[in-house]
Amino acid sequence: MLSLHQLRCFLATYEHGSLTAAAEELGYAQPSVSEQIRGLEQTLGVQLFRRVGRGVIPTTVADTLRPHAEQTLAAAEDTRLAAQQVRRIETGTIRFGMFGVARLYAGADLVADVLERHPGVRVELIGQNSSEVHEDLRRGRLEAAMIAMPGVTSEGMEVRPVARDEVVYASADPTHLERPMTVRRLAEASLVMPETTWRTDDSVRTLLRQALQGTGLSLQTRIEVEDPEIAVELMGRGYGDTVLPKGAAEVLLPRLAPHAGFVSLRPRLYDYFAVVHRAGARLSPAAELMIELATARIQRIAEPV
Amino acid sequence: MLSLHQLRCFLATYEHGSLTAAAEELGYAQPSVSEQIRGLEQTLGVQLFRRVGRGVIPTTVADTLRPHAEQTLAAAEDTRLAAQQVRRIETGTIRFGMFGVARLYAGADLVADVLERHPGVRVELIGQNSSEVHEDLRRGRLEAAMIAMPGVTSEGMEVRPVARDEVVYASADPTHLERPMTVRRLAEASLVMPETTWRTDDSVRTLLRQALQGTGLSLQTRIEVEDPEIAVELMGRGYGDTVLPKGAAEVLLPRLAPHAGFVSLRPRLYDYFAVVHRAGARLSPAAELMIELATARIQRIAEPV
DNA sequence: TGAAAGCACAGGCATATCCTTGAGATGGCG
DNA sequence: CGCCATCTCAAGGATATGCCTGTGCTTTCA
Incomplete structure (x- = not known):
């Protein structure tokens, strides 16, 4: 079987015109190199050197094969x-996982940070949704990610919260914003909510479910859409109110619902950002880098924990 | 140390997404492939696959390295x-050795014969002079050759005569050609002879020396040149007579000395063509081919032995 | 929740690799 | 002609490699 070691011995011998010199260069004993050459000649079925008592002389076959060996x-x-x-x-x-809203907050800046420090790399920010990111992590397609909590969590994941963002109530109707929104009144509100497909896993919905738990109340969602942008726009047009992280509200409201505003909930609810990866995994330098940069970016926008 | 075997295992695993499947394809047990991958990861210092309980998932590093491994x-x-x-x-x-006159007889045809049967090869016909060819053989730079005999011969060479060519006396003066040239008259002739540099090794001169040996006579060379062509041309112009193999005379006289002719010597002398190579050498197929073709060509012109 | 799939790990065996040493052959060189 | 350099060959040993079997753990899937 052809081996790189044989080729190395071949080239050294070719260049020095001597097994002894080749062995010296390679740090082996001369018979070892001799053996490698013989093995190579045997596997290829050709004679590479003519043994002439003193020294060896490359054959034309060796001349022909040398460029191939070098390549x-x-x-x-x-x-x-x-x-x-x-x-x-x-x-x-x-490749790094990041669910929708976190990407919205820090995605572009994060990629810029990476490319600033490592201009030669390619960057992939994966994941429309926290739950999808989670699945990729579990299946090994992703090494690490920044997700929203609470949300789906399965065994074997290591989760480290790095920041929190208050969840607020947004409305185009100023009368809805005169005082903080209580859980009780929230249950009576007519809401337009995003993340329809992931409604059971979505962290904001999970927070609201937990807050309503034991009250006998439940959420009224008048309109269900996928994108936070569309939900905010509909809210701005008065089709309903919505609940979303404060960071997202600050980014989206001026653009999509300029006449709307938001108030806190009572009790206040917090969406957490967390770094997550498979438990017990030794992270690659690239993943460590992404975690470091993403954490720094998120903590500029949301409150560090 | 990086090995081709590791790369083979890596690619098989990458393509199948599974150590077990890779092992099956390569005909090994699963732990063997696992070991190769681990060794590769260790030598390269990177993680190529993420182990996720059931199956393995290539990392982006594996994606990056795959083309290199393939290449x-x-x-x-x-x-x-x-x-x-x-x-x-x-x-x-x-590469084949052939001294001057033999090349003159059969060189172009021999190369044509080779290229006819093996269109893809390069051909090198080496050697201005029999003695030079001999040195190349001894040093191993040449595997085999067609030489003229008698000439220099050293130990350790295997010499096989394949044809002989009569040596003739050529002159532009018809009176010199009325009867065969005896050795005695030869010694009195005014000669123009080629192969000055190799005069001690040249086969025609060696033949003449042997013929004159014991007579007390010696050769008179009026003009010494290197090339047989120049010697013949000078002879044709009447500056002296010359001695050369009959085959060479038949080729060169019509072209370079159209009014000259030649006669036999008495006793007749014969130049021999011989295949020669290092004793005990196993010849390569290419050398065998050249010997076969060169012999056939020479035997068409000179008398087989 | 149990069965199956897939990987890692451990133990063990066979072979390959590479070393050394020493003897023998060959050719170059003084 | 003898000495030196260099190669081959052989023997012997230490170590590494490659591979296998068997086992246990994790994940997936029915």
Whole structure:
């Protein structure tokens, strides 16, 4: 079987015209190199050197094969170098999970931060939804992610909260915003809510469910949509009120519902941002980097914990 | 240390997304492949797959390294294929030794014969002079050759005569050609002879020396030149007579000395063509081919022995 | 919740690799 | 012609490699 070691011995011998010199360069004993050459000649079925008592002389076959051997070794070296570059985050792809609202807060800045420090890398920010990110983590498609809590959590995940964001009540009707919104009145409100598909996993909905738990009340959602942007726009047009993290409200309301406003809930509810990855996993340098940068970005917008 | 085997296991695993499937394809047990992957990860210092209980998932590092691994294996395969092609004389270089006059007789036809049967090869016909060819053989730079005999012969060479060519006396003066040239009259002739540099090794001169040995006579060379062509041309212009193999005379006289002719010597002298290579050497297919074709060509012109 | 799939780990065996040493052959060189 | 350099070959041993079997853990799926 052809081996890189054989090719290395071959080239060293070719260049020095001597097994002894080749062995010296490679740090082996001369019979070892001799054996490698013989093995190579046998696997290829050709004679590479003519043994002429003193020294060896490359045959024309050796002349022909030398460029191929060099290219093979160069390709192997390239493989090694590529791995080193990836290791030092000079190149390669960094894939990181981030659910919708977190991406909205910090996505562009996070990518900019990464490229600032590591101009050669590719960046993939994965995940429309926290629950999807979670699934990718569980299946191993993602190494680490920034998710919203509370939400789906399964065994074997390590979750580290890094910031919290108050959940607020937003409305286009100023009379709805005269005082903080209580849970009791919330249950009577006519709401337009996003994340329809993920309604059972969505962190805001989970928070509201928990707050309503034991009161016998439940949420009235008049309109269900997927995108927070659409929910906010509908709220702005007066089709209903909505509940969303304060950070999202500050970003979306001026743009999509300029006449609307928001108030706190009573009791206050908090959406948490957390770093999550498989429990017991040793994180790659790239993942550590992403966690560090994403945490820094999130903590500029939301309150660190 | 990076190995081709590791890369093969890596690619098989990457493509199947499973160590078990890769092992099956490669014909190994699953732990063997697992070990190879682990070894590769260790030598490269990166994680290639995420182990997720059931199955393995390639990391982005694996995505990045896969093309490099493929190229390395392709280069190795290329090396192997190049060797196979050389082995079957489909490509590569055939180097063969042939001294001046033999090349003159059969050189172009011999190369044409080779290229007819093996269109992909390169051909090198080496050697201005029999003695130089001999040195190349001894040093291993040449595998085999067609030489003139008698000439220099050292120990350790296997010499097989394949044809003989009568040595003739050529002159532009018809009175010199009225009867066969005796050795005695030869010693009195005014000669123009080629192969000045190699005069002690040249086979025609060696033959003449042997013929004159014991007579007390010696050769008179009026003019010494290197090329047989120049010697013949000078002879044609009447500056002296010359001695050369009959085959060479038949080729050169019509072209360079149209009014000259030649006669036999008495006793007749014969120049021998011989195949020669290092004793005990196993010849490559390419060398066998050259010997076969060169012999056939020479035997068409000179008398087989 | 049990069965099946898939991987890691451990133990063990066979072989390969690489080393050393020493003897023998061969060719170059003074 | 003898010495030196260099290669081959052989023997022997230490170590590494490659591979297998068996086992246990985790995850998936019915």
